[in-house]
Amino acid sequence: QVQLQESGPGLVKPSETLSLTCTVSGDSISRYCWSWIRQPPGKGLEWIGLIYNTGNTNYNPSLKSRVTISADTSKNQFSLKVTSVTAADTAVYYCARDRMAGTFSWFDPWGQGTLVTVSS
């Protein structure tokens, strides 16, 4: 059974960098694409970007200038960095697997999510 777990600081100061890691168990990250998705409190879902099994990335243009997604295959983890954060970046951040091998698709499974608050 594939499981994903997000980890990282729950509080980030404005203008600093948000960094999260998703640890995958039960599957190799080398087989699928892996996405980051966020949800501001009480609001809807926003796709941030993904990393392909090849290591290439694809970002949402709305965040592209501030986002980096990378992978560490030796640890079976992938990571998210968002620079120059503001209060608008406060959200629950989810990692998820794109279900079709090698390409973006629907998301399953999802991690439980981690709340990141941007505040001084």
Add this chain to the structure above:
Amino acid sequence: DIVMTQSPDSLAVSLGERATINCRSSQSVIYTSTTRNYLAWYQQKPGQPPKLLIYWASTRESGVPERFSGSGSGTDFTLTISSLQAEDVAVYYCQQYHSTPLTFGGGTRVEIK
């Protein structure tokens, strides 16, 4: 970007009655090469991540009750709960995976009348 618009924003349905949620995309999510609709539906309960219900617009995920069904093609899609149960109270989202950026509808909240 493909904009996904859901309606209604919320609905209240009596137990055992039918709930219908609509999702419209700003452009077709069919790939002519596959003739498939690149659309998924999710259910999200409070404090939980979204749960996959339907993909390819009408393929029910394993383990999802048969009362959940998806239909539609091109730009107009529907998620139907044929007989609403108490455990179906949640927010439902559609998502297109035809092209990036991957986008979601704004969500529809389903409650018990």
